[in-house]
Amino acid sequence: MAKSSLTITLVILFCGLTLASRTKILPLSTITALAPELNDGVCSSLVKTQGYACEEHLVTTKDGYVLNMQRILPRGKPGNSVPVVLQHGLFMDGVTWLLLPPSQSLAFLLADNGFDVWIANTRGTKYSHGHTSFSNNSSDYWNWSWDELVAYDLPATFQYVHDQTGQKLHYVGHSQGTLVALAAFSKDQQLDKLRSAALLCPIAYVGQMTSPVAKNAADHFIAESLYKLGIFEFSIKEGSVVKFLKDMCKGTSIDCTNLFTSFTGPNCCVNPSIMNTFLDHEPQPTATKNMIHLSQMIREGTIAMFDYENNDENTRHYGQSTPPIYDMTRLPNDLPLFVSYGGADALSDVKDVQLLLESLKDHDADKLVVQYRNDYAHADYVMAQSAKQDVYEPLISFFKLQ
Numbered sequence: 001m002a003k004s005s006l007t008i009t010l011v012i013l014f015c016g017l018t019l020a021s022r023t024k025i026l027p028l029s030t031i032t033a034l035a036p037e038l039n040d041g042v043c044s045s046l047v048k049t050q051g052y053a054c055e056e057h058l059v060t061t062k063d064g065y066v067l068n069m070q071r072i073l074p075r076g077k078p079g080n081s082v083p084v085v086l087q088h089g090l091f092m093d094g095v096t097w098l099l100l101p102p103s104q105s106l107a108f109l110l111a112d113n114g115f116d117v118w119i120a121n122t123r124g125t126k127y128s129h130g131h132t133s134f135s136n137n138s139s140d141y142w143n144w145s146w147d148e149l150v151a152y153d154l155p156a157t158f159q160y161v162h163d164q165t166g167q168k169l170h171y172v173g174h175s176q177g178t179l180v181a182l183a184a185f186s187k188d189q190q191l192d193k194l195r196s197a198a199l200l201c202p203i204a205y206v207g208q209m210t211s212p213v214a215k216n217a218a219d220h221f222i223a224e225s226l227y228k229l230g231i232f233e234f235s236i237k238e239g240s241v242v243k244f245l246k247d248m249c250k251g252t253s254i255d256c257t258n259l260f261t262s263f264t265g266p267n268c269c270v271n272p273s274i275m276n277t278f279l280d281h282e283p284q285p286t287a288t289k290n291m292i293h294l295s296q297m298i299r300e301g302t303i304a305m306f307d308y309e310n311n312d313e314n315t316r317h318y319g320q321s322t323p324p325i326y327d328m329t330r331l332p333n334d335l336p337l338f339v340s341y342g343g344a345d346a347l348s349d350v351k352d353v354q355l356l357l358e359s360l361k362d363h364d365a366d367k368l369v370v371q372y373r374n375d376y377a378h379a380d381y382v383m384a385q386s387a388k389q390d391v392y393e394p395l396i397s398f399f400k401l402q
Contacts (some may be wrong), residue, residue, distance in 0.1 A: 041127060042070045042094060042119070052111060057118075058130075059160040061152040065123040066130030069157065070094055071164075072107055072117040081116040082195070083165045084399070085157060087280045088382075089175035089201075090290070091236060093126060094119035095281040096174065096382050099274055104388045106395075113396050115170070118161050123153055124233070125284040142232035145293035145306045146176065150183045154190060162193045170178070170399050171197040174382055175348065176294075179203040181354075183303070183326040185335065196336035196402040198395050200381040201348040203357045204328055207301020211265070211346035218298035223291035235285035238320070265346035265377030269384035278383070303328065328359035338369045338398045340391055342376030369398055 043054035053073040060066050066244050074081040076210065086107060088096035097107040097119055110117045121128040124142070134141040161169050171194060173181045178199040185197070209215060217223070293306045304324040308314050314321050331337075336359070341353045358367060373380070373390060381391060 010231055012118055014335065034229075041068070042098070045097065045310075046098045047072055047107075050108065052108065054178040057160070057164075059156050060132060061156040063148065063152050064132040064134070064286065066132065067123060067126035067156060067159070068121045069154060069228065070119040070121075072111045072119070074114045074116050076110050076112075076114065080167070081114055081165075082399070083116040083118055083161050083167055083169040085118045085161055085169050085171050087119055087120045087157075087171070087177035087181070088122065089173075089177050090286055090294075091283045092174075093128075093281070093284045093349045094121045099255065099281075100385070100387070104385060106387075106392050108231065108380075109392050109396060111390065112210055113292050113400075115396075115399070116165060118157075118169075120153075120157050122284075122286075124286055139230075139232045142287040144287050144291040147178055147181075147305050149180045150187075154180055154184050158190045158193045159389045160165050168193055168195045168297070169197050170402070171215060172395070173197070174200045175378065179303075182328065182331070186286055186326045186330045187331070188332075191332060191335065194335070196338065196399060198338040198340070198398065199317070200340050200343060200391065201345060201378050202339055202353055202356055203348055204303050204326075204359075205301060205352040206297050206347070206349075207299075208351040209298060209347050209349045215298060218295035221295070223288055223295050227288045227292060233285050234288040234291050236283040248260050258292070264379045265342070265344040267379045267384065268344065269380050269386045271385050328356060331360065331363070333344040333363050334362075334367055336398075336402050338362070338371070338395055340371040340373065340381070340395070342378070342380060343372065343374040344377040347378045369394075 042055050043056050047054035047070065052075070055071040055073070057071060058066055059069060086094070086097045088094055098105055100106075102108045107117050107119060123144070124136075129136050131141055148171045158169065171181060173179075178201065181197055181199070182202070182204050185194075226234065289306070296307050297303060302325065304325045305318065307323045308317065311321040314323060318324055338358070339353075341350065343347055343350055357370065369392060371391070376384070376390070381387060384390070
């Protein structure tokens with residue numbers, strides 16, 4: 001199995017989002033010290049080169065993680081433009097929204113349509129690798145799952161954009177980016193700053209996913225094994241993770257010769273040439289604890305907080321012996337939602353999406369748009385050459401009505 005093939009496909013495995021209750025705006029003088037790579041960051045390498053005005057921003061979460069955001073200023077509509085936050089998925093970063101050519105990329109299309117575009121980068125990724133106290137090589141730095149993205153990163157992101165623009169925002173999440181948002185909204189969080197949300201490849205329930213590699217990784221407790229070995233940063237580029245996955249492919253009936261399809265499902269419309277751009281920037285690391293949390297969801301078919309698998313530990317963290325659930329039936333019925341999912345998606349499986357939609361059965365009919373693309377798989381939503389007309393243009397039209 002080629003290492004590049006393994007790398008390409010694992011990145012899409014769960015594809016990620018964020019939250020926090022207070023933000024700290026860092027002075028410009030500290031930006032270089034905390035994140036020197038911003039001098040050669042996304043704005044300078046991928047946005048300004050296309051003729052768009054772009055700003056780099058740093059936001060600090062309540063628990064000390066320094067998050068990088070890119071702001072693409074709207075074209076042809078100065079002042080009071082409506083902000084949109086774009087949140088990528090697991091093993092990805094904000095470059096997700098810039099992989100396609102400028103005429104097809106959602107970030108640029110939104111700017112062309114007069115929106116104020118804010119691209120988020122989850123903690124632990126290249127441009128959000130700082131912390132006010134912890135070294136990013138320490139176990140303390142990587143002691144989080146997507147619960148912390150709900151509790152800290154997303155609030156920090158929303159508050160910062162709201163403070164900078166003075167306006168409520170639209171939100172777009174892909175894959176795990178939808179999971180964090182749905183979890184927050186189910187707890188009545190961030191809704192006062194939100195106009196609407198677009199959920200691409202929505203992830204709430206994953207117990208019926210058909211991806212054989214993802215299911216086997218969960219069933220064989222790969223993330224848990226790595227954690228016990230003291231590997232707290234889960235990086236696809238790290239040798240021990242690659243070895244575990246290669247051993248899994250040898251020891252099971254999985255055909256790993258095309259891992260991209262094994263993870264995502266058969267993407268209909270991804271141009272092979274985009275893989276070069278993809279590999280220039282991805283994959284990004286995540287916390288091994290986050291992978292354990294996602295594996296628990298796959299095995300149990302539930303959407304709940306991290307299970308410490310010890311009654312005393314759960315009680316210490318949650319005040320009860322079992323992890324609290326995120327109740328999808330508590331999403332506000334009047335929250336404008338645009339949901340798009342694909343019939344060929346092996347991660348955001350149709351059956352799991354139907355469970356989510358069932359929880360939305362009482363949603364106000366005029367506040368819910370559900371789009372189904374029979375031929376789309378997981379990566380098509382951020383990499384398909386046809387995504388502009390199939391998904392992005394309807395999405396932008398939806399935002400303009402809110």
